[in-house]
Amino acid sequence: MKTVAVVGGGVIGLSVAWRLAARGCAVTVYDPDPGSGASHVAAGMLAPVGEAYFGETELVALMRESARRWPAFAAELTEQAGLDVGYRTDGTLLVARTDDDLAELNRLVRWQASLGLTPQPLRASELREREPRLVPRLRGGAFVADDRQVDPRLVVRALRSLVRVEARAVTDLSTVDGDVVVVAAGCASAALAGLPVRPVKGQLVRLRGPVALRAVIRGYLDGRTVYLVPRADGEVVVGATSEERLDGAVTAGAVLDLLRSAVELVPDLAEYELTETQAGFRPGTPDNAPIIGALRPGLVVATGHYRNGVLLAPVTADAVADLVTGGPDADLVKPFGPDRFGGRTG
């Protein structure tokens, strides 16, 4: 039986540990505070195209493959843990306020269509039929039925219940035992394994009210974008900023912008309780794609998932399990190996 040490217990490390344990490995996750990193902040959108930039073809393919695996991943996890993970299939409403916003939105819709997806263009009146609480003055939009969402905090809770965790920080990889060590420490992977991972700050707010929105809403408002991610219990996650900053402060300006955009889209949200303001760090890489592969024999890395770590968790976990125990899914991450940066380190 192989012993595996997973350093980092966010959504990536815990998913990897769960999948490796299912292959019969003896797995220990090392993390002083599992689930406290980016995974605690993430909105949980599983949007394989909405969250990718134009042209990131290989990354989009990986994201779509992971999205395809999410239903089975969520079902298995829910069943094994006996805990809900908030998996929802209500899709995303894209909405635009001005002609320029609509032009921007339509660029995304055309790109999605070119990838074989079928976003459905909607007039303002049709948008409001789908979500009556949207503001009346909108230029138009679209409905993306393929987008899904989960609650990352519930996913982490379920995964934690199924894997062995040792609550300690690892500062030197030689201090953990295992036939294989997997580094999945998010932004901290830079220092631990010398990888070009940098923190990209994201601020968001959480609101809570009596009625849940019907779908995720992504708004284009005078050149700004904002998303509203509803949970079944009336929570709405409003996000997010993207800042090349290292401080973890929640700023008045960011909260102001997020709340203003949210209320401009759905005026009723002004009456909701403001329950949380948060800043987290996305583990970003030079080409926005994750770093998954063997760094040397016995050392595998799975990090740099940037804006899509929740979405990419199933495919990452399956690929790492195959890298460690052998199997075809290892091929899926060949384009994302650590060697692609030519020895460049963080």
Ligand SMILES: Cc1cc2nc3c(=O)[nH]c(=O)nc-3n(C[C@H](O)[C@H](O)[C@H](O)COP(=O)(O)OP(=O)(O)OC[C@H]3O[C@@H](n4cnc5c(N)ncnc54)[C@H](O)[C@@H]3O)c2cc1C
């Ligand atoms: C505002 C915001 C919104 C987001 N929204 C989405 C979204 O809607 N959909 C989506 O797919 N993604 C989203 N993301 C991205 C997603 O959160 C990340 O890609 C994902 O959480 C990365 O997971 P991870 O496990 O690699 O890292 P993390 O969740 O950061 O986990 C890393 C873990 O490593 C541990 N650790 C650190 N140092 C050590 C050490 N020395 N020893 C042991 N353990 C250590 C930490 O305690 C932590 O638990 C969002 C991110 C942000 C910031």
